[in-house]
Amino acid sequence: MITAHHHHPELIRLVMGLAYAACGIAAFRCPRYFAGMAGTFTRWGEMSPAQRERLDGVVAAREQAEGISSNYGRYLGMSAFALALLEAVPAVPFAMPYALFCLGIAAVTLLAYLQFHRATEQRVAPLVPRSPFIALPPLLIACVAASFVVALLFAVDPQNRAGALVVATSTLVLGFVAWRIANAPALLLGLDPQYEYALDERLRVGRARNLASLATAPVFVFAAIAEPGLPELFGTLGTVAMAILIAAFLVALAASILPLFGRLRIA
Amino acid sequence: MNASYLVVDPELETPPYQQVAAQIRAAIERGELPPEAPLPTVRQLAGDLGLAPNTVARAYGELQSEGWLIGDRRRGTRVAGQVPVNARGRLHSLREATEKFVTSLRYRGFTSDEIAVELARAGAVGQEI
Numbered sequence: 001m002i003t004a005h006h007h008h009p010e011l012i013r014l015v016m017g018l019a020y021a022a023c024g025i026a027a028f029r030c031p032r033y034f035a036g037m038a039g040t041f042t043r044w045g046e047m048s049p050a051q052r053e054r055l056d057g058v059v060a061a062r063e064q065a066e067g068i069s070s071n072y073g074r075y076l077g078m079s080a081f082a083l084a085l086l087e088a089v090p091a092v093p094f095a096m097p098y099a100l101f102c103l104g105i106a107a108v109t110l111l112a113y114l115q116f117h118r119a120t121e122q123r124v125a126p127l128v129p130r131s132p133f134i135a136l137p138p139l140l141i142a143c144v145a146a147s148f149v150v151a152l153l154f155a156v157d158p159q160n161r162a163g164a165l166v167v168a169t170s171t172l173v174l175g176f177v178a179w180r181i182a183n184a185p186a187l188l189l190g191l192d193p194q195y196e197y198a199l200d201e202r203l204r205v206g207r208a209r210n211l212a213s214l215a216t217a218p219v220f221v222f223a224a225i226a227e228p229g230l231p232e233l234f235g236t237l238g239t240v241a242m243a244i245l246i247a248a249f250l251v252a253l254a255a256s257i258l259p260l261f262g263r264l265r266i267a
Numbered sequence: 268m269n270a271s272y273l274v275v276d277p278e279l280e281t282p283p284y285q286q287v288a289a290q291i292r293a294a295i296e297r298g299e300l301p302p303e304a305p306l307p308t309v310r311q312l313a314g315d316l317g318l319a320p321n322t323v324a325r326a327y328g329e330l331q332s333e334g335w336l337i338g339d340r341r342r343g344t345r346v347a348g349q350v351p352v353n354a355r356g357r358l359h360s361l362r363e364a365t366e367k368f369v370t371s372l373r374y375r376g377f378t379s380d381e382i383a384v385e386l387a388r389a390g391a392v393g394q395e396i
Contacts (some may be wrong), residue, residue, distance in 0.1 A: 117317075125315030127271040127294060129307045185314035193272040256301065 012225050013087050013094055020084035021096065027077030046263065055264070058195045062203075065189060068113040072108050079104045093163030095222035097169035102214040104179040109207050116187050124190035126197050135182035135208040140255050143248035144175040147216040150223065150230070150245045157233055160226050167218040174215035182208040198266050205259050213256035220249040271299040275316050283318055287326035295335055295350050306336065306344045 047055065083097035148171045154164035181204060188196040224244055230238030235259065271294040275283050294300045306312075313320040327344055330336040338342060338344035372382050 123275060123315065123317045125273045125307070125312055126298065127273060127291070127306060127312075129305050130311060185311075185317075188272070188275055188315075190272075194270070197270065197272075 004260055007136075013090075016094065016098065017084045017087035020080045020087065020101070023101075024077045024080030024084065027073050027080060030073070037230065053198070054192055054195045058189075058192050058199050061189055061191055062116070062187075062196070062199060065119040065187075066112040067117050067119070070206055071113070072083055076104065076108065087092060094225065095163045096166045099167050099218040102174055102218055104118055105214060106174050106211055109181065109211065110177055113181070113184055113187070124188040124193050126186055126188070126193070128197075130186075132179070132182035132202075132208075133203045135179060136212060137255070140212050140252060141179075142173075143252045143255075144178070144212050144215045146244050146248045147171050147219040148175070150241050150248075151219045153230060153234065153241055154222065154226055154237075157228060159228070163222055163226065167222045170218050171215045174211050178208045178211035178215060181211065194266055198264050202259070203265060206256075209252075209256040213252040216245075216249045216252045220245060224243065273312070273316065275318060284315075284322045284325040284329070287312075287316070287318075287323060288329050291326070291330055292333075292335055295346055300346045302346055302348045302350065304346045305342075306346070308343060 079101060083101050086092055086097045086100075087094065148168055151164050151168035151171055154160040155168065157164075184204065186197060186200050188200060190196075223242060230242050232238070234241065271290075273287060273290045275286050279285070279286065281289075287331055291300070291306070301304075306327075309320050309323045312318075313323040316323070327336060327338065331338055331344075334347055335350050335355070336344055338346045373379070
């Protein structure tokens, strides 16, 4: 499926354009789902009413401090509409709007952290050592690195070069932002440190892994529809590279989704 | 066990490194940080508290010199296996008791030299035991 390259570029552009438009509508209708934090908890049902109340309180306080409001959701929505229009321009490499969209998400995440830093005067720190490799395990880093290398392989072909360099840059930037977030300081307001720290850890893991997963996605999308494909360019080596890329994308996707099903750990 | 949390108030007159050191000391005394418990790296704690790394390094250094913490490059900084629990309080109590004892001996007519000789002898006997 991935290595079949007999398709119509106009159809792909149309499908991707419609996907962006759908994303834009969803972001406008449910902005907090796209930019909020409540979506990072899937096991609310296992919590007692008192626990839920405390978690609700710290989530609301953090959202306010980060400035994650409906504005960010609308910003993403507007970006999605702009990218849908960009997809209609034949001169633009088809993977570029998607890579830009992923970079936009990374920018919103970083902005939220910066906003929080500015918003808090008094800082609270847990006396617990942390490792960035909890949020970004070495396997996930390897997935991002493999995707970056595969994107560069496409740049060998002049026809794919511009698009390949765009997605390779996007992967690099997203990977860097993911690493920065895995290493970011704990951001606690001090109102309910126990729950704030649990939320901070959950957000760190969720956001870093989400960005790492997004770092592999543009290359995957690009490789799925680029012509000529890697097998045509490099033979067996190209087929192996495609297999690695698919595995990297799936592993990164799983690593970004699985933590959402874990229990909230209160230290 | 619940995690301990530090807070640094920039409005206080107490320097931030002393605020950090005092709170870690108190957490150890309360048993929230058991012996051998690992502590965050200087860089992590400085980042979390929004302080310069030198400030946290100074606090850690003070606690290491007092015997509360130990640190090496391989295992990082951690709580000492045997911590000087309430070290300052103990020293204060010893001084207070000694001063009372010496005052009572002076009241009974012994000279400072006699008291010093006998205290030194008693200390030496204690060491032999």
